[in-house]
Amino acid sequence: MRKRHWKDRKNRKCPDCRRVIYYTRKDSFDRAVGNNSVCKSCAQTDRKVTMETIEKMKQPKTVEHKRKISYSVQKWWDGKREIDWQRLDPNN
Ligand SMILES: [Zn+2]
Numbered sequence: 001m002r003k004r005h006w007k008d009r010k011n012r013k014c015p016d017c018r019r020v021i022y023y024t025r026k027d028s029f030d031r032a033v034g035n036n037s038v039c040k041s042c043a044q045t046d047r048k049v050t051m052e053t054i055e056k057m058k059q060p061k062t063v064e065h066k067r068k069i070s071y072s073v074q075k076w077w078d079g080k081r082e083i084d085w086q087r088l089d090p091n092n
Helices: 026-035 040-088
Strands: 010-013 020-023
Touching: 010 026, 020 026
Parallel strands: none
Antiparallel strands: 010 020
16 A cells, blocks of 8 residues: 655755655755755766866866976977077177
């Protein structure tokens, strides 16, 4: 026999996709409200986005590192060029 007492079942809308989430336990419902947590599918999307963000955050670091190397090489060349310019400058 299945009783359907509404007060035993709580529901709230997902703050992300507005889908209704049902809670069978009051404490989990209260926690979800307190955390303003999203539904399962949104939580998964969130994690995926976070992972992508982490990957994106990783990449610029590598690019930055490469840029730093090329910058130091560029600096070295600039210094060399400066010396050449000074040598070529008749007023010097
Ligand atoms: Zn959702």
